[in-house]
Amino acid sequence: MIKQSTKTRKSSKAKSVTIIARYFIKRNGHVVYRVRSSNGVDTYCTTIINGQATGCTCPAVKPCYHMTQLEKIECERAERIAAQSEQANEKKLAERKLEESYRELAQAQLEWAEHWAPLLGITVDALLAMGIGEYRPLIEAYEDGRNRYNNMALALGW
Ligand SMILES: [Zn+2]
Numbered sequence: 001m002i003k004q005s006t007k008t009r010k011s012s013k014a015k016s017v018t019i020i021a022r023y024f025i026k027r028n029g030h031v032v033y034r035v036r037s038s039n040g041v042d043t044y045c046t047t048i049i050n051g052q053a054t055g056c057t058c059p060a061v062k063p064c065y066h067m068t069q070l071e072k073i074e075c076e077r078a079e080r081i082a083a084q085s086e087q088a089n090e091k092k093l094a095e096r097k098l099e100e101s102y103r104e105l106a107q108a109q110l111e112w113a114e115h116w117a118p119l120l121g122i123t124v125d126a127l128l129a130m131g132i133g134e135y136r137p138l139i140e141a142y143e144d145g146r147n148r149y150n151n152m153a154l155a156l157g158w
Contacts, residue, residue, distance in 0.1 A: 017069040033070050046070050051078065 018036035020043060025032065031048040037058065044058040046066045051074060053067035060066075109128065117124040120138045127135060 015065050017066050017073075019070075019073075031074060033066070035066050035070070048074050051075055 015038050017033075020034040020036055023032045023034070024030075029050075033046045033048070035044050035046055035058075036042075037044060042058075044056055044066060046056040046058075047054050048070060051071070053063060053071040053074075056062065056064050056066045058064050058066060110124070113124045113127045116135075116139065117127045119142055120127065120135070122138075
């Protein structure tokens with residue numbers, strides 16, 4: 001980003017800030033940029049407090065181009081970080097939802113097995129271990145038997 005602006009603006013009158021380092025002061029949350037002077041030799045310090053450039057050690061009239069450009073750079077940086085953390089939060093939320101739906105599915109499967117296992121005369125674990133091709137005929141046979149019983153009961157007026 002910085003490289004690009006240096007390239008595109010060098011020929012024009014507007015100077016482009018050259019960052020040497022960025023320091024975050026943990027104690028107060030201030031940000032200090034160490035920048036290279038346009039003469040390529042000196043270095044200056046530009047201070048950013050709460051996203052606003054408050055000072056620069058260069059001799060230019062304030063606000064200097066270090067202040068205006070670094071304020072913008074710092075703002076873009078904050079936006080980028082905010083977007084990244086939002087993305088991370090969304091990912092976490094999606095993972096939690098997925099985990100929840102797996103748990104619900106497992107619970108539903110267990111309830112289903114607990115309902116059917118005694119009717120089919122097998123254990124819950126045995127039913128859960130079965131594939132659909134194995135348990136479907138058992139359930140169909142059960143339902144067939146139950147339907148026949150119901151029809152018979154109906155016919156006999158029970
Ligand atoms: Zn300056």
